[in-house]
Amino acid sequence: MLPERRGGIVGSDLVKVSDHNIDHGLRTVRRNRRSGPRRLLFWLFSFAAIFSICIATLGFKMFFHGVEEHHSILSPAVVKNVSVESGTLDQPKKKLHRARFLPCKVELNDSVEALVEPKTFWNFVKFSLNYVVMENLQSHENAITPRFGGHQTLEEREQSFHAVNQTIHCGFVEGYEGYPSTGFDLDKEDKMYMGTCTVVVSSCIFGSSDFLRRPTSKMISEYSKKNVCFIMFVDKETLVKLSNEGSAPNEKGFIGLWRMVVVSNLPYDDMRKTGKVPKFLSHRLFPSARYSIWLDSKLKLHTDPMQLIEYFLWREKSEYAISNHYTRHCVWDEVQQNKRLNKYNHTAIDEQFMFYQSDGLHKFDPSDPNKPLPSYVPEGSFIVRAHTPMSNLFSCLWFNEVDRFTSRDQLSFGYTFLKLKKTNPDKPFVLHMFKDCERRAVTKLFHHRNP
Ligand SMILES: *[C@@H]1O[C@H](CO)[C@@H](O)[C@H](O)[C@H]1NC(C)=O
Ligand SMILES: *[C@@H]1O[C@H](CO)[C@@H](O)[C@H](O)[C@H]1NC(C)=O
Ligand SMILES: *[C@@H]1O[C@H](CO)[C@@H](O)[C@H](O)[C@H]1NC(C)=O
Numbered sequence: 001m002l003p004e005r006r007g008g009i010v011g012s013d014l015v016k017v018s019d020h021n022i023d024h025g026l027r028t029v030r031r032n033r034r035s036g037p038r039r040l041l042f043w044l045f046s047f048a049a050i051f052s053i054c055i056a057t058l059g060f061k062m063f064f065h066g067v068e069e070h071h072s073i074l075s076p077a078v079v080k081n082v083s084v085e086s087g088t089l090d091q092p093k094k095k096l097h098r099a100r101f102l103p104c105k106v107e108l109n110d111s112v113e114a115l116v117e118p119k120t121f122w123n124f125v126k127f128s129l130n131y132v133v134m135e136n137l138q139s140h141e142n143a144i145t146p147r148f149g150g151h152q153t154l155e156e157r158e159q160s161f162h163a164v165n166q167t168i169h170c171g172f173v174e175g176y177e178g179y180p181s182t183g184f185d186l187d188k189e190d191k192m193y194m195g196t197c198t199v200v201v202s203s204c205i206f207g208s209s210d211f212l213r214r215p216t217s218k219m220i221s222e223y224s225k226k227n228v229c230f231i232m233f234v235d236k237e238t239l240v241k242l243s244n245e246g247s248a249p250n251e252k253g254f255i256g257l258w259r260m261v262v263v264s265n266l267p268y269d270d271m272r273k274t275g276k277v278p279k280f281l282s283h284r285l286f287p288s289a290r291y292s293i294w295l296d297s298k299l300k301l302h303t304d305p306m307q308l309i310e311y312f313l314w315r316e317k318s319e320y321a322i323s324n325h326y327t328r329h330c331v332w333d334e335v336q337q338n339k340r341l342n343k344y345n346h347t348a349i350d351e352q353f354m355f356y357q358s359d360g361l362h363k364f365d366p367s368d369p370n371k372p373l374p375s376y377v378p379e380g381s382f383i384v385r386a387h388t389p390m391s392n393l394f395s396c397l398w399f400n401e402v403d404r405f406t407s408r409d410q411l412s413f414g415y416t417f418l419k420l421k422k423t424n425p426d427k428p429f430v431l432h433m434f435k436d437c438e439r440r441a442v443t444k445l446f447h448h449r450n451p
């Protein structure tokens with residue numbers, strides 16, 4: 001039931017339509033006050049009725065507008081059955097829930113021009129990472145098909161967590177001589193353009209799974225419009241669909257601020273998994289970039305990217321910033337939620353989760369004053385990072401977990417972070433986990449096209 005309902009609501013466009021209707025209704029009421037008393041009463045009643053219906057539906061629409069993100073309000077202890085869940089939502093919970101997920105105040109530095117990168121900012125752990133370009137598959141007895149993520153062994157995986165000079169798997173593993181590409185192929189010109197970017201904002205839409213949300217232009221400084229690359233990765237299908245809907249790129253390949261970059265030969269059948277390539281591997285896609293900001297397609301950028309880098313990284317002296325989840329902090333809850341909403345093959349989730357438990361993953365303890373993170377579950381739709389060695393290593397490790405196990409990256413975040421920390425006790429990885437309400441303050445949340 002829940003997925004069907006979600007499917008019926010496209011996004012806040014609908015909410016806006018209802019808003020408009022209410023405005024209109026009010027104006028009409030005012031106009032009709034001038035007619036005779038009986039007609040006035042009749043119209044007043046009619047409009048009162050319509051008005052309450054509007055309010056009721058608006059309330060519901062606003063509520064369901066948030067369902068994709070907020071269904072978690074019902075704790076696992078309360079509801080064991082999804083079909084019950086959607087039928088028992090009542091008024092008080094709704095209010096609680098709406099009050100709970102508002103944006104909070106984010107004090108940005110007002111002048112982008114005045115921002116200066118702190119001199120000591122790049123004082124993070126130094127080492128040198130190289131990436132596996134091609135695997136020697138000849139050494140294997142049986143024929144092995146080259147794949148984008150490669151064939152990392154468990155020993156290689158274990159070694160890859162060490163923050164030392166080394167060569168690790170990090171996607172983009174090519175097939176041997178004569179074998180067709182393993183995927184994520186880009187146009188030469190796009191690659192050249194991407195190679196020039198030093199600060200990047202990127203996002204992706206694969207399989208026409210979403211609408212295109214342009215950054216709020218008036219919030220983006222002239223400086224950033226000139227100096228920041230805004231890259232939207234799409235597949236051919238999505239580009240055609242967007243074009244048919246009236247959003248065609250101009251002759252330079254831009255739709256507004258977004259430069260549309262077509263990816264051909266997608267490396268995974270699972271579009272969500274393919275989406276993790278640009279999400280995690282921005283340091284590979286943009287080899288000259290010092291900073292990158294990732295946005296899921298459901299988010300519209302509503303803040304200048306340089307202000308975001310100052311706020312989330314420079315000010316915090318942090319090399320990687322991601323928000324915590326608005327309700328869940330323990331991976332155990334996240335696993336349960338993923339299964340309850342049938343987000344992924346349950347067996348595959350169990351395999352991943354069992355593996356992590358056998359490798360020492362513990363439950364989140366909110367009362368631990370020395371807890372390494374405010375939460376073990378991220379809301380990973382918005383990430384700000386400096387391309388430092390530790391940050392790049394973490395991105396590769398997290399990507400490799402998604403490649404090996406499920407595409408549900410909330411399941412692997414805490415484990416990957418804790419294992420990286422445990423493996424390198426004397427080499428800090430400065431991750432700033434900020435509040436979800438801050439993410440809501442700097443972006444605007446929409447609904448995915450397809451639930
Ligand atoms: C869930 O609901 C179905 C019917 O809708 C029922 O048959 C089943 O027993 C319920 N499961 C639980 C765990 O309550
Ligand atoms: C804004 O940033 C500049 C340079 O980075 C700094 O000197 C100034 O104190 C900041 N202002 C505020 C209000 O944070
Ligand atoms: C690691 O690599 C860097 C640069 O590539 C080099 O300067 C450094 O000496 C290397 N460290 C070790 C321990 O090999």
Ligand SMILES: *[C@@H]1O[C@H](CO)[C@@H](O)[C@H](O)[C@H]1NC(C)=O
Pocket residue numbers: 345346347348351
């Ligand atoms: C679910 O995952 C398991 C283990 O990864 C696999 O064997 C099984 O075929 C998958 N089921 C479906 C329906 O994809």
